Amino acid sequence: MKNNSASDKTNEFEILLTLSNAIAGARQRADLWEIVTEQLLEKFGARYYTICLINEDALTHTPFLYSAEKKIRSVTGINPVLHEQHPIKDGLFDHAIATGEPVIFDMQSLIKRKDIPPYIIHWYNSSVKELMMIRICNGKEPKGVLYLYSVQVNSFSKHQSGLLKGIANQLGTGISNILANEKIERQLKEISKYKTKLEQENSYLKEEWIKERHLLGNVIGNSAAMKEVYDFVSKVAASDTTVLISGETGTGKEIIAHQVHNLSPRRNKLMIKVNCAAIPANLVESELFGHEKGSFTGATEKRNGKFELANNSTLFLDEVGELPLEVQAKLLRALQEKEIERIGGQSVIKVNVRIIAATNKNLEEEVAAGRFRSDLYYRLNVFPISLPPLRERKEDIPELVSFFINQYSTNTGRKISGIAPKVLKKLMSYSWPGNIRELEHLIERTVLLSTTPEITDVSLPGRNRFLSGVAGTEMQVLSLEDVEREYILKVIKLSKGRISGPNGAAAKLQLPSTTLISKMQKLGIRKEHFIARNDGNE
Incomplete structure (x- = not known):
């Protein structure tokens, strides 16, 4: 008996050493799954196993690994019974944790108990006849329970207690290492996402910086109208007063906004721009205020909005008249309270942002038509600057x-x-x-x-009847010389390029041909302007 006992001890030690080395080398769940499935089950006469770990709430446990995973995936998909959380005090898990020794249950007797966990019913329906459980620890700290399932009765023996306890302790250490590696991998992914986000923001800021440097030199003009604009800019720039720049499209509203910012105490930080007309209506709120991960379809990660990016700087709201009404209300709150809330967020974020808005619309008319909030208009129109058309x-x-x-x-x-x-x-x-x-x-x-x-020449755009009323009530004004030039050209073309003679342009205009030729020279009308080939008559 002594020799058999010594031999058993040696055999157990070799098994434990082999498994310990294998478990210590496991870095992922798949590695541990393979070790337990291929080396552990047959040593104890088990068909299946489950490793359940105590969750952070210290009230529930969830499967970490289980042996039927591949079979279940291929046949029925992930079984929700195996993956859902179960209470620690389910009559079995807590008993194994408290005992610290292997406990063996006959499934036929176990299924007759009241309030048995649903996972026991699952394994009973899978033809399991016997269950053995052993606590898993990392050092002295309980981490979970190892369940071994057999499809035969009397498969497990308490004589295996020492070996099983030793393996359970090794599993505890191995699982802790794997969880630590998973945490590190998650952190590295988060760092990578954060790095990508910073790179994107940095790229955006660089592009805006280059654009700003380009725009700074584009404030040109010494007309009386522009001198008045410069005077307004110099007076408002040093304050945090909200500025509303109005003017027709193409008058340089963004350039003036940059001038206000670059003469302000916030000039050391980049002015952030939002083109309200270029963003889809359903994304404007996210663009301005940001969103939390999972707050809506497509929100795969947290994103800071332009208000946060412009903190302690200036936010330029270009084409502010295009904002949807529901976003106007949230913008008004942000301006009044100096705080924002990300979409899906649970807390407010204080921001210190100077607002410069611009529009090519008449906001008073938009307010009267119900397309723009009057309270937001008055909140933006603190210091209006109107840019003159060219x-x-x-x-x-x-x-x-x-x-x-x-x-x-x-x-x-x-x-x-x-x-x-x-x-x-x-x-x-x-x-x-x-x-x-x-x-x-x-x-x-x-x-x-x-x-x-x-x-020596420019090709001015032809008059577009659809655009003629866009800029206001003005019409295209030509000089008398231009009107005369165009009319003479039309008459010459109507005369098929003839200047003199009974059917020539001079006769139609009731002018001597010498007078018409003199006018043509003065107005810069040459033969190539009205004849495609050099075969026409003068």
């Missing part, structure tokens, strides 16, 4: 043209020295419904098409 500051056109020629000549590598006086005069006579933006795009296009050092 047609009301035409004396600034030469300076603007010169600036854009230099800018786009440098960008495109073209050598354009200037613009002909007659072309500049033509630009001065145009009504510019698109304002400075339209002028800039026209000069950019002209620089690209120019083949000479001096711009």
